[in-house]
Amino acid sequence: MPAEQRQITRADIMPMAEFGKVRAERRKALIPVKKLRRVEVGPHATFYFENYDTMWLQVHEMLYIEKGGEEQIEDELRAYNPLVPQHGEIVATLMFEIEDAAQRSRVLYQLGNIEETAFLDIGGDRVKADFEHDVDRTTPDGKTSSVHFLRFRLSKPQIEKFRDPAANVMLGFTHPNYGHIAIVQPATREELLKDLQ
Secondary structure: OOOOOOOOOHHHOOOHHHHHHHHHHHHHHHHHHHHHOEEEEOOOEEEEEEOHHHHHHHHHHHHHHHOOOHHHHHHHHHHHHHHOOOOOEEEEEEEEOOOOHHHHHHHHHOOOOHHHHEEEEEOOEEEEOEEOOOOOOEOOOOOEOOEEEEEEEOOHHHHHHHHOOOOOEEEEEOEOOEOOEEEOOHHHHHHHHHHHO
């Protein structure tokens, strides 16, 4: 699985019997990478930055668990390939993880359209998140989804600034009910630079 590969193809899919033999090992190997690619913002939001490897594993997990066979493969590739970052962008699954169901419902009702307020700030240069436009993640009564898919497209000067350790990089929201910001740590920035090259 070359890091520079920008989509998962049918040829990349292992037979499920073979995947079953290496599943635990593959999942374990990805834990430190996924940890680097995770940024918590405020008390409830977590950005999980995706790449070819995280999506390759996700596709295989879905095929392994759901056992849909050959017919399922194209559906999974169609669903997860858009989350593999292309040159000059980073892509995240944004999750609001709240265990208590009543609290989760209360919070999500306060965060309608939060995906429209997500940003990446690179040394004062703000990049707004691009979000899914074909799916409405907020219900008519104002409740947002607990899962969003966001993409941040950076220009070449923004990528250079992202690479510069002297520039602060932050993730945040301008939502009136969730105005939180978090600094992206150097190790995470280094990992995300792989997506931007």
